[in-house]
Amino acid sequence: MKGKILIIEDERQLSEVMALYLTKEGYELDFAYDGEEGEDKIESDFYDLVILDVMMPKKDGWSLLRSIKANHADISVILTTARGEEDDRIFGLELGADDYMVKPLSMRELVLRVNLRLNSKVTKNENKVIMDNLIIEEENRTITEDNKVINLTPKEFDLFIFLLKNANQVFKRDQLLDKVWGYDFIGDTRTVDTHVKKLREKIKFSSKNLKTVWGVGYKLELKSKKTGR
Incomplete structure (x- = not known):
């Protein structure tokens, strides 16, 4: 089963x-x-x-x-x-x-x-999440892709983890500011755009799967395995 x-x-x-x-x-x-x-x-x-x-x-x-x-x-x-x-x-x-x-x-x-x-490609092994060529260790706050450690800022890491845990859900920029930066953050929604751009540049997986939903915001897309009909 x-x-x-x-x-x-x-x-x-x-x-x-x-x-x-x-x-x-x-x-x-x-x-x-x-x-x-x-x-x-x-x-x-x-x-x-x-x-x-x-x-x-x-x-x-x-x-x-x-x-x-x-x-x-x-x-x-x-x-x-x-x-x-x-x-x-x-x-x-x-x-x-x-x-x-x-x-x-x-x-x-x-x-x-x-x-x-x-039944996605995400599998959990103790404190690790293994997805395609990514290894994510949230406790140690490290992400490895193709056996190379990705150098992320704290907020880049937090944003990626939040989107991963809420995969395929679309979030407005102000929602991401609230969830990742906190209600007391003083800044504007361009901060989110900048961090998304950096994630796409640094992580190959994000360049393919971190999607812009025009007029709304962003989502991290995880696709299920295809099944026969």
Whole structure:
């Protein structure tokens, strides 16, 4: 099995459809049909990823997401909801959600997003992240590419790590200033542009995968492995 997934969704028919697609991908699945049942299962078993509906009986998805990230930070969470407003998406991501999907769900997109979280080229080995020709040691604050140590400033390193941990999510420049530099930073959004430029110059991986989303901001793109249809 490629990973174990808990689907917390009160629409049983939707859970069954998700199961059809994800089982074909090789994932092991478990189910909960209200928030309290989902929380009990998370406390008693191990899961690599949770697909969590926001509007759940007994305990809502927001509350459960807070609990997961406080007590099981290593579990990836994909939120699903019928509400697609920007404020809801941002709120979910700020609470710690790794991804956010709006209903009605595309099953092909769901599989892709799950693969991006669990079946990408990123692998963890103790305190190391190994990705393509990169070795990232966050504890030691070092990045090696093609067996050469990359000389990054502290904020260049922090920006790269933040984008890596939030791969495939688009961030506005002012959001990156808040998350990486802090709310009390005195400066403007050109600081972000300068640091992105430096990362692209110094790291080959960034030159290919650190994308500009015109009119919005930046994202670090990680692609999943291709699967047959």
